[in-house]
Amino acid sequence: MIKSIVLLTLITLVPALELRASIPMGIFKMAETVSWPVVVAICVVANIILGWVVFGIMGPAFTFVRKWGWFERMIWPILEKTRTKIHPYVEKYGEFGVAFFIGIPLPGSGVYTGAFGSYLLGLDKRKFAVANVIGVFIAAAAVTALCLLIDKGMLGDDSWFAEHAGLFMKHH
Numbered sequence: 355m356i357k358s359i360v361l362l363t364l365i366t367l368v369p370a371l372e373l374r375a376s377i378p379m380g381i382f383k384m385a386e387t388v389s390w391p392v393v394v395a396i397c398v399v400a401n402i403i404l405g406w407v408v409f410g411i412m413g414p415a416f417t418f419v420r421k422w423g424w425f426e427r428m429i430w431p432i433l434e435k436t437r438t439k440i441h442p443y444v445e446k447y448g449e450f451g452v453a454f455f456i457g458i459p460l461p462g463s464g465v466y467t468g469a470f471g472s473y474l475l476g477l478d479k480r481k482f483a484v485a486n487v488i489g490v491f492i493a494a495a496a497v498t499a500l501c502l503l504i505d506k507g508m509l510g511d512d513s514w515f516a517e518h519a520g521l522f523m524k525h526h
Contacts, residue, residue: 456489
């Protein structure tokens with residue numbers, strides 16, 4: 355079981371995969387050693403902590419890279435321009451907009467991009483922490499529901515989902 359927990363945590367830490375990959379991996383490949391509620395709990399906790407860590411290191415990371423002249427001259431103005439354009443939307447929708455962005459289980463969303471964008475947009479640490487938790491729960495609920503529907507055959511054996519989930523499924 356320890357090996358499964360470590361593997362699920364490591365998959366959750368991979369950018370672009372996060373719990374969108376670790377939950378299906380756990381449900382379809384580790385069912386003999388770890389029940390699906392435990393899989394979801396492990397992946398959710400790892401993903402929440404990941405978001406908080408990424409957000410927390412943004413300040414020191416940007417302070418460090420801004421010391422490089424080329425970054426300050428070429429990259430930082432682009433980031434500032436983007437931040438200025440998007441900031442009104444964060445002001446309007448706040449942490450709920452960020453939570454929704456993190457929660458959409460699609461490529462390009464998730465805690466890495468949510469933390470990065472939130473930092474650039476000036477969302478305070480507390481608001482990001484709340485948005486991160488809500489967003490991770492949204493993503494986990496969506497991915498888990500889909501996996502359980504596939505696993506129970508409720509989408510049918512010939513469904514697009516069942517066909518494409520074959521990467522993770524033990525019986526496909």
